[in-house]
Amino acid sequence: MSKRILILLGHPSSDSFCAALAGHYRDTALHAGHDVRLISLGSLDFDPVLRDGYRLPQPLEPALLEAQQAIAWAERLVLVFPIWWGGVPALLKGFLDRVLQPGFAFRYKSGSAFPEKLLAGRHAHLLVTMDTPPWYYRWFQSMPGLHQMRRTTLAFCGIRPEKTLTFGPVLDSTPQRRQAWLAQTRALALR
Numbered sequence: 115m116s117k118r119i120l121i122l123l124g125h126p127s128s129d130s131f132c133a134a135l136a137g138h139y140r141d142t143a144l145h146a147g148h149d150v151r152l153i154s155l156g157s158l159d160f161d162p163v164l165r166d167g168y169r170l171p172q173p174l175e176p177a178l179l180e181a182q183q184a185i186a187w188a189e190r191l192v193l194v195f196p197i198w199w200g201g202v203p204a205l206l207k208g209f210l211d212r213v214l215q216p217g218f219a220f221r222y223k224s225g226s227a228f229p230e231k232l233l234a235g236r237h238a239h240l241l242v243t244m245d246t247p248p249w250y251y252r253w254f255q256s257m258p259g260l261h262q263m264r265r266t267t268l269a270f271c272g273i274r275p276e277k278t279l280t281f282g283p284v285l286d287s288t289p290q291r292r293q294a295w296l297a298q299t300r301a302l303a304l305r
Contacts, residue, residue: 116147116148116149117143117148117149117189117190118148118149118187118188118189118190119143119148119149119150119151119188119189119190119191119192120150120151120152120153120184120185120187120188120190120191120192121136121139121140121150121151121152121153121191121192121194122153122155122191122192122193122194122206122209123136123152123153123154123155123156123194123195124155124193124194124195124196124202124203124205124206124209125155125156125194125195125196125203125243126155126156126203126205127156128154128156128157130196131243131281131284131292132194132195132196132241132243133154133194134292134296135194135241135243135281135295135296135299136152136154136192136194136241137152138296138299138300138303139192139194139239139241139299139300139302139303140152140303142299142300142303142304143303143304146303146304151184151187151188153181153184155205155206155209156205158175158177158178158181158209159175159177160174160175160177160178160208160209160212161175161208161212162204162205162207162208162209162211162212163208163211164208164211164212168215168216172212174212174213174215178209178212178213181209181213182213182215182218185213185233186218186233188236189235189236189237190236190237190238190239190276191236191237191238191239191268191273192238192239192240192241193206193238193239193240193241193263194240194241194242195240195241195242195243196242196243196244196284197242197243197244197246197251197259197260197282200251200255200258200259201258201259201262202259202262202263210267214267214271217232218232219232219233219270219271220232220233220270220271220272229270231270231271231272232271232272233271233272233273234272234273235272236272236273236274237273237274237275237276238268238273238274238275238276239276239277239278239279239302240260240263240264240275240277240278240279241279241281241299241302242259242260242278242279242280242281243280243281243282243284244280244281244282244283244284245282245283245284245285246282246283247282247283248280248281248282251280251282260278260280263275264278277302277305279295279298279299279302281295281298
């Protein structure tokens with residue numbers, strides 16, 4: 115059955131290994147008959163800083179309005195990003211701060227400490243690169259960037275993280291190793 119898939123490339127560079135993973139996922143999913151859109155955050159024109167927090171409205175730039183429409187359209191989100199300093203890149207964090215607004219992604223009801231999850235019914239795949247060995251990031255650093263993305267961002271809005279693939283260390287990885295990672299990406303895109 116065909117799915118509506120939105121890929122968000124959270125690495126600012128269009129020639130990064132993250133970009134290769136995003137392109138590979140897109141091409142595989144298209145070939146499998148899915149309806150796929152790709153947004154490369156590095157090519158968007160927007161202010162990634164939420165200037166007044168959520169206290170005052172900050173009008174969304176046209177690129178962010180289009181991104182909200184694409185998120186609302188999608189059944190599956192695929193977030194492709196590197197882990198930098200243990201977390202997500204500033205560009206991706208700023209994009210999420212600006213796009214996942216109250217009233218679009220979540221809403222608090224009067225008298226409730228927990229939000230209504232306005233993006234429920236969607237699921238996500240995460241493709242994550244790092245220069246740290248993934249086992250070290252998991253067992254010794256406790257995966258702060260992945261916990262943030264899966265639990266306190268996606269799940270908070272109702273998006274169910276379904277599968278996470280971690281690739282690393284990318285630094286000094288061989289072409290054979292990268293081809294193996296692309297094969298894992300291809301298998302995930304065919305799900």
